[in-house]
Amino acid sequence: MKVLLAVDKFKGTLSGARLCEALAAGIQSVAPHYSVVHCPIADGGDGTVDAALAAGYTEVQCQVTGPFSGQKVTARYAYSEAEYTAVLEVAQACGMASLTSEQLDTWHATSYGVGELLLHAVENGAQAAIVGLGGSATTDGGAGMLQALGVSFCDRLGRELAPGGGALAELAGVDISGLDARLQDLNIIVASDVTNPLVGPHGAAAVYGPQKGATPEQVPLLAQNLEKLAVLVEESLNVSRGTFAHAPGAGAAGGLGFACMSVLGASVSPGVDICCEFTGFYDALACADLVVTGEGKFDEQTLQGKGPAGVADAAHQKGIPAIAVCGINELRQEQYQGAGFTAVYSVTADTQARLAESLADPAPYVQELGALIARNYLEPPEEIKAGQ
Known part of the structure; x- marks a missing residue:
């Protein structure tokens, strides 16, 4: 079972690669039996x-x-x-x-x-x-x-x-x-x-x-x-x-x-299409059971060709759930679900972090979101369930 991490940067704080590391740590603290594939993405801009x-x-x-x-x-x-x-x-x-x-x-x-x-x-x-x-x-x-x-x-x-x-x-x-x-x-x-x-x-x-x-x-x-x-x-x-x-x-x-x-x-x-090609995202997507994407702020601009929107669309076309993480989310549920996102988790809404804390060092809170996503979306193997 594989989780594909295809995230853009949190601008000014965390690179896509560092976000992948934080998310992976959170996910595997809850679901160590899952394989986590790192694939930082971008949309042609910074990153x-x-x-x-x-x-x-x-x-x-x-x-x-x-x-x-x-x-x-x-x-x-x-x-x-x-x-x-x-x-x-x-x-x-x-x-x-x-x-x-x-x-x-x-x-x-x-x-x-x-x-x-x-x-x-x-x-x-x-x-x-x-x-x-x-x-x-x-x-x-x-x-x-x-x-x-x-x-x-x-x-x-x-x-x-x-x-x-x-x-x-x-x-x-x-x-x-x-x-x-x-x-x-x-x-x-x-x-x-x-x-x-x-x-x-x-x-x-x-x-x-x-x-x-x-x-x-x-x-x-x-x-x-x-x-x-x-x-x-x-x-x-x-x-x-x-x-x-x-x-x-x-x-x-x-x-x-x-x-x-x-x-x-x-x-x-x-x-996003070009970056997904040279990063190997499309090849990794073919083997994924869950995709986690995201960027620093989710708003209407996110839906206008930004990296996470492209990732969610590609995952949705293959019937793979796409979960987003962000620092701040300004989108309504019908907006992000209409764009192919299964759910959106934000540091400011889904952790105890204050805005200033999340801006100073979002990594621990992103890790917390990774653990939350694992608990909500990753089922343990049958043999683990049987032993509980």
């Missing part, structure tokens, strides 16, 4: 690299440009020598997590370091790259990333543009002829749960700009700049206007989705 490392990939570190030009950060990605595949997160180079609210400045933030990450992976032997889009501080349409890869963005005087989405106001010409030739042989797969286009009322600037520090005055200007970028890039590619700018997912990570799809020829897939 995607960690999920790949837990699946056996090797960690690689390198220095790249951070969210702001002139700033270097140490970024890491996961690499499989057997598969010649790199798993990257754009947040490692231009993420919001490392910035305070006062430091957020999407007008000037650049995705240049993402291009440097891709080049490092290519130089390391990668023939395929899974790029997790999520948590970026940028709204530059991926122009910074493309500049690092050899694409030129110039103003009317032929000068290379400064970094950031604000500088795109001066954009007058795009030249993709300098794109690093090695990228032609790199199979790029974009992992994202965002379906927004690059431009329009649901575009990158309008929807995500404010949370990245854009002022009310800057949001419409950033939207205009992205529109200009899209027109010139699509003209340089000789495709119809809007071909990529209006594509679902083009607005992910401040427009990095657009840059990857258009200039780099990347395919786009839901982050």
Whole structure:
């Protein structure tokens, strides 16, 4: 009898791997006769690299440009020598997590370091790259990333543009002829749960700009700049206007989705599907009797393509119960059951932990939830029952 632990992180406190450890300890304290399989998952955002490392990939570190030009950060990605595949997160180079609210400045933030990450992976032997889009501080349409890869963005005087989405106001010409030739042989797969286009009322600037520090005055200007970028890039590619700018997912990570799809020829897939593939979740699911998934907070966003929702759907299709654990649950029973979850257990509702305690160190309480799930859902073998 097998229990499959396919959990995402509790953001800011526990990684998916650490959550698996805590849950396993709780489950096996009650049901030691069950085999517990660890399979941390992610949805293309923060934690995607960690999920790949837990699946056996090797960690690689390198220095790249951070969210702001002139700033270097140490970024890491996961690499499989057997598969010649790199798993990257754009947040490692231009993420919001490392910035305070006062430091957020999407007008000037650049995705240049993402291009440097891709080049490092290519130089390391990668023939395929899974790029997790999520948590970026940028709204530059991926122009910074493309500049690092050899694409030129110039103003009317032929000068290379400064970094950031604000500088795109001066954009007058795009030249993709300098794109690093090695990228032609790199199979790029974009992992994202965002379906927004690059431009329009649901575009990158309008929807995500404010949370990245854009002022009310800057949001419409950033939207205009992205529109200009899209027109010139699509003209340089000789495709119809809007071909990529209006594509679902083009607005992910401040427009990095657009840059990857258009200039780099990347395919786009839901982050949870991609992560479940490289972590071996689907193979493990075939042998599972119970699935436990979860993330830090369960709310309506959880049901919109997040990792646990994908896990629950896959388990439900095979008739396998899917139990969720979380720190805080804001979903009603009919909501989570309608999404395929059998039950949801939360630290704040199903243990004695106060909110501050659960945020400081949720591991003991997650272990407690694991024991509770085992008592409620895992029957002891017949020989154990007979001896009781």
